[in-house]
Amino acid sequence: MRGYALYLFKRLFQFCLVVFIGINVTYLITHATPIDPVEQTITAATAFGTTSPEAIAMMRRSLQDLYGTGGSGFDQWLAFWRRIVVGDFGPSLSAFPTPVSTLIRRALPWTAGLMLVATLLSWGLGNLLGGLAGYYRRNRLLKFAGIVAMGVHPVPYYIVAFVLLIIFGYLWPVLPITGAYAQGLQPGFSLEFAGSVIRHSLLPTASLVLVGIGGWFMGMRSLVSNVVTEDYTVYAELAGVRRRRILGAYVMRNALAPQVTGLAMTLGAIFNGAIITEQVFGYPGLGSLLVAAVHAGDYSLVIGVTTVSILAVSFAVLLVDVLYPLLDPRVQAR
């Protein structure tokens, strides 16, 4: 138990470090550049006309407050952090005066849901198929799956999403290619709504899974081909333990541990993919929000989304780390 506590403490420290460095990089980017974000934002926000002078003054105040362009460097830094700690990113400029936090809260569940399903699917399927491919080396079908995975794996999200869009949007239009649910539907706990959500999530999920699965597949396959030569696997085979049991409890179980670590390490990159996918399929999550915010020149929203993504990814990583000892008991002893 003491081992686990120490492990938890280390992971918590790493979590704090990630948040600290991530947020400070954000701070650095917004403050070390030669451009005055306040004036630039105001120009961008007022370019559409009809903004009252009072609104502009209020905007300027709130912006100066947010970016902390007044005061010394340290004061600015402190002000930046204070904003983040209390979760107040000010009002959105493109959807004035809705607070940024409200917009993010609205978008976050879509991204989180999409990510969760896509990650679990690609991780689970990739590991399962990769494990089988590593164990049953001579199976033709699994070999073929390996070649497909190898081919799709290096292609970035955008291209895969785009190809799916072309196929299912233009060549064979059977699936909805934009939005999170059919227009005109009332969000709620109805069967129709749920069905629509699932139908709309198919393509974005498919593109994420298609790209994600290859890496897990290949990683697991090579891990398994190493684990099958480990003494404990060879020994279990010698003892005549059933193949299925060896595959599950010996080979997969042991190969899975590094894959969980791998999952924690790639969560950030998977998140990148979600942003692109949402943009391509018009999915109303954080990614779409971020892109829209950039196009609308909505500074506070961009900072808000960036910060929340860093926090969300770090938290997801922490969660994976905390669950890891369930899979590998040795971690507590280290």
Add this chain to the structure above:
Amino acid sequence: MGPILAVEGLKAYYQMRYFGTLREVRAVDDITLEIQRDEIYGLAGESSSGKSTLIKTIARAIRPPLNVVDGAVRFDFAGQGPRDIYTLSAPELAATRWRHLSYIMQGSMNVLNPVRRIRHSFVDFAFRHMSLPMPAFLRRVEEHLGHLSLRPDVLESFPHELSGGMRQRVTIALATVCRPDFIIADEPTTALDVVVQKGVLEMIRRLQREMGSSVLFVTHDMAVHANLTDRLGIMYAGRLVEEAPTRALFRQPLHPYTAHLIRSLPRIGDDTPRHGLEGRPPNLASPPPGCRFHPRCPLAMEVCQQTTPVMQELAPGHRVACHAAAQGILP
């Protein structure tokens, strides 16, 4: 009843195709031996002499690129009649393993699944052979652990929580809990310190006596052989070069290589300098012609470079493959 194990003309080669050419490494080359019921048969030789490959082949625990090229491995477990282990179907093999034929593996430190409790290993390995309900099975396992001075709570431990000696005793318990007819032990004590090693050897001996099993015990350590085994086979470069009852072999080795192995043992009160053998074991991808030992042999003659010596029984139960010994020249 005949011998429990008869190996006949067994050849197992590593066959590799890389960059278009076939390479063969003759790790086990034409080996014939028999192991009787209720005896401990020792197998000795330097590392890379092929002794590990031989027992892997005997246990049918080989995978490509190692292939059996020729020969037979016949086991005769109680009343079943001799059968070549390579002709058994997969279910027959699974039914034989652990019930009749079990294995204590080299590097026993890593043979237990690191992510599962010891209890699961016992269930996986032995439960299906015991025809007992689970609670009774676990009681039997606990009792058996007691024979090896292990407390029942090791069942709930993970391997990394046990010391090296305890892990070794757990693997021995695992290999013997079904009271198998034949146990293959591959360097089971090599990684242990001397005190623990002694205890483990005594346990193996005691269990073997009590169960009446046969043990094929492999180690390069001649001192262990001297203390434990009933009969001893010496391997060199993939071949069996000498075989005799252990006492006879130590009293009068007939093969110069065996003599060298015995001479290199430390003895209390003996401080004559020990001479290493010149040269290295041959490359088994292209072994020397004739006797494989001749480049290093102090007794080498012309015939040794051309003709491979065959095993001859020179004394009752004492076989040797050496031209010099056949002519009565003793090392």
Add this chain to the structure above:
Amino acid sequence: MWKILRDLLRYNWEFTAGVILLAGVTIVALLSFVSPYPPLDVYVVAPDLPPSMEHWLGTTSRGQDVFWQLSVAIRNTLAFGIVVALISRVIALAVGLFAGYAGGPVDRLLMSVNDTFIVVPIFPILVLFYFVMRDQMSWGLLALVAACLGWAYDARLIRSIALSLKTREFTAQSAFSGMNAGEIVTREHLPYVMPVVFTTTMNNMNWSIGLEVTLSVLGFTDVNTPTIGGMIYWANQHAALVSGIWWWIAAPVALVIAVFVALFLLAVSMNEYIDPRSRLARMGGG
């Protein structure tokens, strides 16, 4: 060295396929130097022509020849990948070798920072960067920032090798013979990590090119410099797919996929060359 290359070409289909693909792409990129049209000009040819003998890959709605535009674009995209790879290699080598050699608390600290850069979602940060820089955003600046964010994974790999080298005899020998840490690391350890550096270069180029394409497609870079992503961006701006100008999109997508697959195959085959275990598996399987 040449013998290794020859063996790889002869017996490793991944390597051969990767080399052939990459050679093809490189030729297309090199052709940009003899392009008959200035790459930045628009309306130099008739717009929206399908592929023909005169315009092999057709023309765009902006009056550019797709083939020649593509050739400049892939040159810039490849150059971007190479620059990012070079800069991030330097950082990864410095951090990895130093952490591995120093060990102890220094190593732990550096690896904590390192893991942070592995985990942090880079894309939103780059978008933020673009958002702040706007018109000042240039190709070189993006390369620099991408390199500063994309070294961590490889640094960890290099560090694990350096860590194993540290316990080897020759390191102690060098230290006793009076070499300082810097000399030992650069003269004795660097050669050992070079193979891994080559492999990770391929992977890193894949990563950075993917990043560039994605950012450009969304319009979050300097879209006036012709790149693969930039081409797709302009094609999207002109709704090329809807109006049936499919060749404008298909050509850059196909070419960039060729680059990804080529680099990936090279990385896989080199990795196999480095890792004797997978080589052994191949021997057994063959």
